[in-house]
Amino acid sequence: MVTVKAGLKKKLVKEIKVDVDKCTGCRSCEMACSAFHAVPKYSSLNPARARIRVVIDESRDIYVPIRAGEYTQAECTGRNIYTIHGKEYSECSFCPACCPSRDYFKEPDSGLPLKCDMCEDEPPLSEPMCVQACQQDALTYVEREELVEEQKPEVKLEEMEIVFEALVKKHGKKKVMDTFTRLSKS
Amino acid sequence: MRYAERGYDLEIDLSRGGIDRVETDPRSMELYLGGQGTAAKLLWDRVPPEAEPFSPENLLIFSSGLLNATPVPGATRTSVNTFSPQTSLMAHSLMGSYFGVEMKHAGYDKIVIRGKSPDLVYLWINNGKVEIRDARHLRGKGTQETAALIKEELHDNKVQVAAIGPAGENRVYMASIDHSHASAARGPGPVMGDKGLKAIAVRGTQDIHTARPAELFEICLRLSKELYDNPNVGDWMAVDEDDSFHHDNFSWGNARVRQKVWSKELQERWTKLKYDHMDRQTGCYNCPKKCHNVISWPGRKRFSYKCYGKDTYHMAAFQELDFSYDILGVAQELGLDSYSTPQVIAFALELLEAGILTDQDFPGMPSDVRKRYFYLLDKITRREGIGDVLANGVYWAARQIGKGAEKYDHNTTKKFEQLPIKLGKVNPAYFLMIATGEKMSITQIEGSFPQDPLPTMEQRQEFVKNWVAVPHEKFKEWFLRWEKRNEISNEASCAITDWNEAMHYIDDSLGLCGFVSSFRGQFGGKTGYHVWNIPQLISLSTGLDFDKDKLWKTFQRIRTLVRAVNVRRGLRRRDERPPEDHWAVRDEKSEQKLLDNYYQFKGWTTDGIPNKETLDKLGLNYVSEDFIKRGILTGNESTPSKETSNGQAKQ
Numbered sequence: 001m002v003t004v005k006a007g008l009k010k011k012l013v014k015e016i017k018v019d020v021d022k023c024t025g026c027r028s029c030e031m032a033c034s035a036f037h038a039v040p041k042y043s044s045l046n047p048a049r050a051r052i053r054v055v056i057d058e059s060r061d062i063y064v065p066i067r068a069g070e071y072t073q074a075e076c077t078g079r080n081i082y083t084i085h086g087k088e089y090s091e092c093s094f095c096p097a098c099c100p101s102r103d104y105f106k107e108p109d110s111g112l113p114l115k116c117d118m119c120e121d122e123p124p125l126s127e128p129m130c131v132q133a134c135q136q137d138a139l140t141y142v143e144r145e146e147l148v149e150e151q152k153p154e155v156k157l158e159e160m161e162i163v164f165e166a167l168v169k170k171h172g173k174k175k176v177m178d179t180f181t182r183l184s185k186s
Numbered sequence: 187m188r189y190a191e192r193g194y195d196l197e198i199d200l201s202r203g204g205i206d207r208v209e210t211d212p213r214s215m216e217l218y219l220g221g222q223g224t225a226a227k228l229l230w231d232r233v234p235p236e237a238e239p240f241s242p243e244n245l246l247i248f249s250s251g252l253l254n255a256t257p258v259p260g261a262t263r264t265s266v267n268t269f270s271p272q273t274s275l276m277a278h279s280l281m282g283s284y285f286g287v288e289m290k291h292a293g294y295d296k297i298v299i300r301g302k303s304p305d306l307v308y309l310w311i312n313n314g315k316v317e318i319r320d321a322r323h324l325r326g327k328g329t330q331e332t333a334a335l336i337k338e339e340l341h342d343n344k345v346q347v348a349a350i351g352p353a354g355e356n357r358v359y360m361a362s363i364d365h366s367h368a369s370a371a372r373g374p375g376p377v378m379g380d381k382g383l384k385a386i387a388v389r390g391t392q393d394i395h396t397a398r399p400a401e402l403f404e405i406c407l408r409l410s411k412e413l414y415d416n417p418n419v420g421d422w423m424a425v426d427e428d429d430s431f432h433h434d435n436f437s438w439g440n441a442r443v444r445q446k447v448w449s450k451e452l453q454e455r456w457t458k459l460k461y462d463h464m465d466r467q468t469g470c471y472n473c474p475k476k477c478h479n480v481i482s483w484p485g486r487k488r489f490s491y492k493c494y495g496k497d498t499y500h501m502a503a504f505q506e507l508d509f510s511y512d513i514l515g516v517a518q519e520l521g522l523d524s525y526s527t528p529q530v531i532a533f534a535l536e537l538l539e540a541g542i543l544t545d546q547d548f549p550g551m552p553s554d555v556r557k558r559y560f561y562l563l564d565k566i567t568r569r570e571g572i573g574d575v576l577a578n579g580v581y582w583a584a585r586q587i588g589k590g591a592e593k594y595d596h597n598t599t600k601k602f603e604q605l606p607i608k609l610g611k612v613n614p615a616y617f618l619m620i621a622t623g624e625k626m627s628i629t630q631i632e633g634s635f636p637q638d639p640l641p642t643m644e645q646r647q648e649f650v651k652n653w654v655a656v657p658h659e660k661f662k663e664w665f666l667r668w669e670k671r672n673e674i675s676n677e678a679s680c681a682i683t684d685w686n687e688a689m690h691y692i693d694d695s696l697g698l699c700g701f702v703s704s705f706r707g708q709f710g711g712k713t714g715y716h717v718w719n720i721p722q723l724i725s726l727s728t729g730l731d732f733d734k735d736k737l738w739k740t741f742q743r744i745r746t747l748v749r750a751v752n753v754r755r756g757l758r759r760r761d762e763r764p765p766e767d768h769w770a771v772r773d774e775k776s777e778q779k780l781l782d783n784y785y786q787f788k789g790w791t792t793d794g795i796p797n798k799e800t801l802d803k804l805g806l807n808y809v810s811e812d813f814i815k816r817g818i819l820t821g822n823e824s825t826p827s828k829e830t831s832n833g834q835a836k837q
Binding site for chain 1: 255256392
């Protein structure tokens with residue numbers, strides 16, 4: 001029996017370990033992600049809608065799979081260019097944000113943000129689809145528990161809310177509400 | 187709803203700057219699949235046989251394979267077709283990586299280029315937005331350099347670029363079209379240059395749909411794991427450092443000298459050389475194999491190679507692997523094919539040795555052989571001095587030079603450089619493949635049936651035990667009974683050639699890579715794709731019902747159409763001769779009888795022309811009508827009698 005100290009709670013942390021040395025740039029992860037998240041499931045394929053993208057720069061031998069993180073309305077004040085083992089990684093190579101500075105992690109037609117949900121599904125997948133699609137073990141899935149301080153539950157924006165928030169920021173509340181009203185009538 | 191394919195081609199007229207999106211006939215997928223199959227139909231319909239390769243009428247077609255961009259692993263290949271200035275016949279070239287997939291996501295199955303631009307341009311395709319853009323600032327730039335500059339100019343590093351280097355701009359016959367770690371070599375590069383098209387940049391962000399997506403995805407995920415685990419598929423040269431096969435059996439220099447050089451010491455030294463300079467191995471889109479070796483060589487740009495491309499330069503120059511590493515990236519950047527180019531250079535140096543060419547033909551050429559290769563790369567690329575002659579390939583160069591140079595052109599078929607391999611006794615199926623293959627390259631037709639018999643019955647039984655790929659049990663029987671390379675029946679040789687060819691035509695229309703399919707069955711065990719599992723993948727992707735028989739008939743239709751395209755441009759039996767010294771022991775009479783038998787097997791006339799009955803049976807009535815109208819057929823041809831032979835002397 002595991003006893004948890006008062007004020008602490010257990011939290012399940014899902015991790016995808018990324019070994020950029022093993023990545024071959026095949027982009028199977030992008031293909032599989034876009035299929036899994038299509039509605040209905042698997043009905044379409046489109047790496048541009050994937051929640052994982054491989055940053056590829058062949059001339060610099062750079063292959064970095066990144067998963068879509070949070071939506072951000074504003075760019076960072078500056079960008080980072082990393083040099084690791086003599087290799088210069090292009091701007092934002094490691095950043096998961098859905099950010100105005102680039103077109104990663106946005107629906108190509110609407111610009112709406114996309115976010116990785118680790119393929120939460122019912123019944124749950126043994127591991128996220130991108131990990132299953134990666135035969136090179138460049139992506140591996142790990143679950144572990146972490147003890148964290150009990151906090152007031154933070155506001156968890158559901159995917160729908162994130163999308164609406166982004167729309168409101170882009171077009172203004174009135175336009176979004178008018179559109180919603182019009183669509184709900186039809 | 188069109189599944190797997192997009193149903194639209196992009197038509198570009200470079201003469202008048204026209205851009206059209208054209209809906210295609212849905213029946214064409216069922217009849218010719220896609221890729222090379224539907225490209226052959228366009229070439230038949232739209233390029234009159236009188237059209238010169240370097241004329242505005244010639245088409246340059248980039249085709250995605252039917253299964254490109256579906257979840258089918260290893261379906262990565264784009265085919266590039268046109269009429270080649272070297273052979274005047276249909277050029278057929280394939281490249282992997284991402285291009286065909288991106289094109290499809292942009293909304294197009296094909297990019298069809300006609301006309302000629304008055305000055306150098308590139309094409310920018312961004313979904314529905316298509317522009318012809320000035321490329322004069324890219325003149326003379328290398329293939330990878332061009333791709334990088336275009337990405338920078340478009341502020342988009344996810345654009346996929348296929349470009350020619352200076353060799354293509356100068357219409358060098360050995361010029362290639364390069365994209366990422368892939369290359370469309372052997373034919374189409376000079377036509378792209380002739381049209382004034384420096385590059386095509388494409389970006390696509392649209393959905394692809396398949397007919398039964400969930401079922402297809404599940405099968406493909408499983409297939410992907412199977413391919414990864416299967417040692418029989420992929421390019422073994424990427425991972426196995428024992429390359430005694432090529433070095434001890436292939437011919438060095440101008441396809442001249444066989445020498446046993448392989449040793450443990452050499453293998454260890456070269457392995458170290460490779461891994462000391464290799465950054466990683468990469469794969470094409472959605473493929474679990476990693477056949478490209480990415481090399482950083484001191485003082486050179488990073489480059490990637492696959493397959494036998496790593497051997498051609500050092501073997502032509504009698505050097506070692508470090509020479510190939512030094513020169514290969516440079517040649518690729520110039521946009522030169524690594525099969526024919528070193529042969530052309532070795533041929534030129536032989537002519538110098540023989541006194542047919544003299545020092546005056548090579549002003550300022552260094553004495554060191556390695557430096558000579560760089561010198562000649564430069565001359566050929568720029569078509570400068572003797573380079574202008576050599577840029578037309580061995581066949582034409584020999585005839586331009588004259589003075590007995592023709593004798594040194596000993597490794598071409600249909601005016602096209604062949605693999606540098608010279609053997610003792612004839613393998614009958616290889617005779618047929620070299621003689622009749624429309625791609626004019628043995629590695630692009632062989633592959634399903636083993637090259638040589640196995641010594642013991644036990645080994646043969648072991649081989650056939652898991653041989654699921656055979657379309658018919660008779661192939662197992664033939665293999666079990668096969669003991670000596672040159673002793674196998676004509677009946678078996680015809681069927682073996684046909685099967686080998688079938689797999690390539692299917693792959694090249696679907697976009698499947700030969701390394702997971704058509705090329706790998708010969709090494710035994712289980713290959714990735716074969717006539718039994720491909721139909722299901724087509725059915726689930728397209729919604730059409732395919733089975734083995736329908737797939738086979740589709741292969742026959744595509745193959746016969748490609749032959750017809752070439753026949754209409756003058757290809758006849760007289761052209762179907764392997765190099766005279768390809769084998770040491772020849773027997774003209776039995777070779778010609780074998781060819782007769784094969785033509786008969788294929789339903790072709792004694793002269794190698796598909797007869798009316800064959801054409802009509804495959805639904806190619808429009809071909810038979812055209813042939814009769816042109817007097818190519820009378821319509822009353824019977825299949826050739828078994829005893830006829832009309833082996834004519836080589837032109």
